[in-house]
Amino acid sequence: MQEPSAAVIKAWGRLIRTQRALVGRIEAELKSAGFPTLHWYDVLLELKRGPEGRLTPREIEEAVLFEQYNLSRLLDRMEAEGLVRRIPYPGDKRRQLVEITQEGRALQWRMWGVYSAAINRFIAAKLTEKEAGQLATLLLKLMQD
Amino acid sequence: MQEPSAAVIKAWGRLIRTQRALVGRIEAELKSAGFPTLHWYDVLLELKRGPEGRLTPREIEEAVLFEQYNLSRLLDRMEAEGLVRRIPYPGDKRRQLVEITQEGRALQWRMWGVYSAAINRFIAAKLTEKEAGQLATLLLKLMQD
DNA sequence: CTGTTTTTGATGCAATTGCATTGAAATTGA
DNA sequence: TCAATTTCAATGCAATTGCATCAAAAACAG
Secondary structure (H helix, E strand, O other): OOOOOHHHHHHHHHHHHHHHHHHHHHHHHHHHOOOOOHHHHHHHHHHHHOHHHEEOHHHHHHHHOOOHHHHHHHHHHHHHOOOEEEEEOOOOOOOEEEEEOHHHHHHHHHHHHHHHHHHHHHOHHHOOHHHHHHHHHHHHHHHOO | OOOOOHHHHHHHHHHHHHHHHHHHHHHHHHHHOOOOOHHHHHHHHHHHHOHHHEEOHHHHHHHHOOOHHHHHHHHHHHHHOOOEEEEEOOOOOOOEEEEEOHHHHHHHHHHHHHHHHHHHHHOHHHOOHHHHHHHHHHHHHHHOO
């Protein structure tokens, strides 16, 4: 079995470290503005994008790549805060639809104010448009399959 | 305040998702081989690279970007498993040196067998050498400051 | 059909992480 | 010098995550 090349190892190491550093910085901003974590934001955003603000837990899971049991409990907490609502899935009693509430939409919007500023500061300021495009392309290749 | 560009938002989203997907896949391999998580590996590797296999907790923290209190307890667990050993730091009683043991080195080595295969499969197979280099360069820019 | 398998979501319990704070030792600065 | 500040690591307690499993409903196979 062949060792991965130095270039690959370096890229992987940087991917891990960069993500940790950036998530740390961004979440610090959100937290100091009194907001919940990016996980909450991710769910709210996916729901907002979904048809009528609704998705099944499985769909959310696939979009945000959380574990099923973690999402289940995250939704419990979000529902308790009035950000989402679970409603029956027509024609399949196993499933459910999670629907974002007005409060949920409002929170997503307020968080975006802080989040987008952080993205500007920590990401946009470090890359040209072209570089951002290249980065997205390279990362897409890594995701494949 | 200006919204981040679509290219930047896309790159950031992919960075998060790609990292989650890859860490998930790689940790699944480690786990199914009976090994601990990448956090353990990261600490072992940093220590192994350090002078005489020793670093202070602060140095580890800076290298791997863990929270101080998490590292403190991770070291507890690793010490309990005989993978590292805490020894006094000469000339400063606040600090300590964490030293990797033979067992720790052996575990790092065995994990590398599985880890490197996973890196090959999930990363090296998806990028050319040139692309890996580009990715590393772009990520470095994001880390700056 | 009807028994088996798969899919979906929840949950008990253990392990880990996050938050806030502490205590001890070193460093700083008047 | 010595009081105030900073650095370093640990820890009590709450929140979250991971693991294993479950129950219910749907899909499948003979």
